[in-house]
Amino acid sequence: MDRRIVVVLLLVVLLGGALACSPGSPDPAGPATAPPATDVPQAQVDDALGRIDDVVAATMRATGVPGVAVGVVHGDRTVFTKGYGVRELGKPDPIGPGTVFQIASLSKPVSSTALAALVGKGRFGWDDPVHPHLxxxxxxxxxxxxxxTFADLYAHRSxxxxxxxxxxxxxxxxxxxIFERIRYVPLDPFRATYSYSNFGMTAAGEAAARVAGTTFEDLMQQELFGPAGMTSSSARSADYRARPDRATGHIRVGGSWQIGxxxxxxxxxxxxxxSSTVEDLSRWIRLQLAGGELDGTRIVAEEALAETHTPHILRTPPTGPETIGAFYGLGWNVDVDHLGYVRWSHSGAFTTGAATTAVLLPELGLGVVVLTNGSPIGAAEAIADTIVDDVVRGGPTRDxxxxxxxxxxxxFQPDPELAAPPPNAAPARDLSAYVGTCSNPYYGAxxxxAEDGQLVLHEGPGGRPFPLTHWSGDSFTIIESPxxxxxxxxxxxxxxxxxxxxSLDVGGQPGVNVLTCTP
Incomplete structure (x- = not known):
């Protein structure tokens, strides 16, 4: 499978919560009837918390993921935080509730919270145009x-x-x-298409920082991390790397885990x-479930925060007459889950070694966050879904x-078409036929x-080298990510x-995928 398609499908499957948030999916435990929040007995909650160690241990045995951290919120209290495994393979340092992880796309609902704080202060509105500020x-x-608008970009509907x-x-x-190059990309229908865009959302975050007269990184500290007491959280990768209690990312290659x-x-x-910890993110979950308050202090205006939890675009249409669609708010998946509850959720995934998820059931005042230091294999989502089932139903509704x-x-299965040349592959030309400079306004030059008998494609401002392997005729394959x-x-x-x-067709992004070549 083309590596670019792998990344897109990971976004759809993991970040969309495709299993737990599929309305109409079968529930072996019986039909879903959402009771009032008080109908979850405290003893059942306590029993579920007591089983978390076993839940995590089983998933770690099955997947081999090196490290996991879990946080659970219920009734406006952080009722569980714990770490499991190690921060880095080959070293004894354990994961703890204060270990800092890269949270990847779980950043989206976290950053939308900070923007909601500015909206609540009247600095801008969710429906204000972004262009005057950026x-x-x-x-x-x-x-x-x-x-x-800000809402368009945070809802992936631009x-x-x-x-x-x-x-x-x-x-x-x-x-x-990257912002300068967005102008060259053909668009899908405006406000009628859901397309998960990292840099669309990033543009809205940057525009919000311009309104506030600061950088986005300082905006997060001023509007959320500082007021909410999230003392180990940051939007700067340098801060993550400087943390002594830091989870290193790991990748699984050939069935074995190694440092990414x-x-x-x-x-x-x-x-x-x-980057953040389950301790900090549990505080953030409490703020979400309490409508913008934390420990008796109003941090985000309730109405501005509620907009982030409101469906703004259809993410997945209904699959039949007894199902409903799945939606996206402003940085949140918003769905009715397999248990019959409204669910706010989001996952994060770096193929370089981070997989995270947060699941909130606001009707029950319940939230679960799971952080792992392994590439996305579904471990974080499996742990979170099992814990939610345990709390709500007294046991898992499935494995x-x-x-x-x-x-x-x-x-993650290799594309059989590209794994090896076709049986009747046409020979390549002399390598000198391909040597030169290929450019377009989007990718640059x-x-x-030709180096030691092999073509090498040098990409980006630093000329990052990618060896090309002949496939057939004038087509070659490339491994874009180690x-x-x-x-x-x-x-x-x-x-x-x-x-x-x-010309050179590099695939991937339609409309900007062809570069013009000169010797």
């Missing part, structure tokens, strides 16, 4: 440029395709450079660059570890070189009458 954000459709900016970030472009290559997500900080493993595993060595993408040259490359 004039360099220009879309390919002038109407969208002038009318796209029409900006989800792939936009992701590859640019990976090859070394910073936030400002690391990830600096600063370019997309509002969408994926926050969540197996369910999530089965859901995620196919995404890539150079193609943590996904089996996931290959295909690039194809077009050759002109003079026998030299005239």
């Amino acid at each position: 004039p360099e954000l220009v879309f390919s459709d002038p109407y969208v440029t002038e009318h796209v 029409g900006l395709p989800g792939l936009t900016g992701n590859r640019l970030e990976e090859i070394g472009y910073d936030r400002a450079a 290559p690391g990830r600096d997500p600063d370019a997309q900080a509002p969408a994926g660059g926050i 969540w570890t197996t369910a999530w493993a089965e859901r995620v595993a196919p995404l 890539f150079t193609v070189t 943590e996904l060595p089996d996931q290959r993408s295909k690039v194809t040259f077009t050759i002109g009458p003079d026998g030299r490359a005239t």
Whole structure:
């Protein structure tokens, strides 16, 4: 499977909460009837908390994930925080409730909370246009440029395709450079299409910081982390790396876990660059469930925060007459879950070694957060779903570890078409036919070189090298991420009458995928 498609499907499957939040999915424990919050006996809650150690141990045995941290909130109290496993393989340092993890896309509802704080203070409105505050954000459709709002970008309904900016970030472009390139991307229908966009949301976060007269990173500290007492949280990757009690990311290669290559997500900080602990995130969950208050202090205006929990776009349409759709709010998945409750949720996933999730059932005053230091294999979601089932129903409604493993595993299978050249592969031309510079306004200039008998594609402002493996004819395969060595993408040259490359199709982002080549 093309590596870019793997990433997109991970967003759909993991970040969309595809199992636990699928209305109409079978529930072996019986029909879902949502009782009032007081109908969950305290003894049942206590019993569920007492089983968390076993739940985590079973999932860690099944998956091998090196480290896990869990936090549970109920009744405006943090009733459980604990760490399991190790911060880094090969070292004895344990995970604790104060261990800092990269939380990846769980950053989205965290950052939307800080923006809600500004909305509540009247600094801007969710339905205000973004362009006056971020004039360099220009879309390919002038109407969208002038009318796209903070809510549009936080609900992924701007029409900006989800792939936009992701590859640019990976090859070394910073936030400002990515914003400048958004104008070249063809859009999907405005306010009629849900497309999960890291850099659309990042643009809204940057615009909010401009309104506040600060950086986004300082905005998070001023509006949320400081007031909420989230003392170990930050939107700067340098702060994460400086923490002595820090979980190192791990990847699974060939069935074995190893230390990952690391990830600096600063370019997309509002969408994926926050680091935190289960202690801090439990405080944040309490704030969510209490409508913006924490320990008797109003931190976020209730109405502004409620907008983040309100459906703003249909994420997944109904699959039949007895099902309902799944929705996205402002940084939150908003659904009716398999238990019959309204569920606010979000997951985070870095293939470089982070997988996280938070699940909130506001009717019950219940919230669960799970952080792991392994690549996304469904372990965090399995633990969270089992804990929620234990609290609400007194036991799991299914084997969540197996369910999530089965859901995620196919995404990491190599594409059989690209794993090896086809049986009747056409030979490549002399490598000199492909050597040169290929560019377009979106990607900038890539150079193609021949080194020791192999083509190498150099991408991004630093010329990051990617060896090309011949596939057939003028097509080659490329491994774009070291943590996904089996996931290959295909690039194809077009050759002109003079026998030299005239263009290069790098796949991925439609509308900007073809680069013009010169010798």
